[in-house]
Amino acid sequence: MxxxxxxxxxxxxxxxxxxxxxxxxxxxxxxxxxxxxxxxxxxxxxxxxxxxxxxxxxxxxxxxxxxxxxxxxxxxxxxxxxxxxxDVETIQPLYQNYNDWILDYDRAAIDTLFATEPLLKPNQD
Known part of the structure; x- marks a missing residue:
């Protein structure tokens, strides 16, 4: 290049x-x-x-x-x-499509991140 x-x-x-x-x-x-x-x-x-x-x-x-x-x-x-x-929403499709590529030592933390409900955004009053 x-x-x-x-x-x-x-x-x-x-x-x-x-x-x-x-x-x-x-x-x-x-x-x-x-x-x-x-x-x-x-x-x-x-x-x-x-x-x-x-x-x-x-x-x-x-x-x-x-x-x-x-x-x-x-x-x-x-x-x-x-x-x-x-944010989680941006990488959610990649997590779903390539889940079997996640290394075992990272799996628990990554699965927890995607298993949680969407993050609440601060009140914008």
Whole structure:
């Protein structure tokens, strides 16, 4: 994927995560239509990170943000990914369709989240 200087944004940030191996974080952002992002190759490269000799490889954290649906996807390795949404209703269809993909150690917490009644919104008097 070739990116021009005009469409790329770089930021240097302090790395304050508990997993910080470095003191500085470089954020690279590019806005593209999903059809123009080689997501299959990127996900394959992430899945290869724990397997020396396999290529392509990526060792960095990659987040896919869908601005329209407000969903965030982050594949962390060949075992899984995190999907974050703005509310339970947005990710409910994904929970129903891909329930068997939920990892056992996450299942109880995720099932509890979707088993509860819709969250009550504060009184807006």
């Amino acid at each position: 070739k990116v021009s200087k005009q469409e790329a944004e770089f930021q240097r940030l302090a790395n304050r995560t508990r997993f910080a191996d470095t003191r500085q974080l470089v954020r690279f952002t590019v806005q593209r239509l999903a059809a123009h992002i080689p997501h299959q190759q990127i996900l394959q490269a992430i899945s290869h990170q724990d397997f020396p000799g396999r290529s392509p490889q990526l060792q960095d954290d990659i987040f896919f943000l869908n601005l329209r649906s407000k969903l965030i996807l982050q594949m962390y390795d060949d075992r899984g990914l995190d999907l974050i949404g703005p």
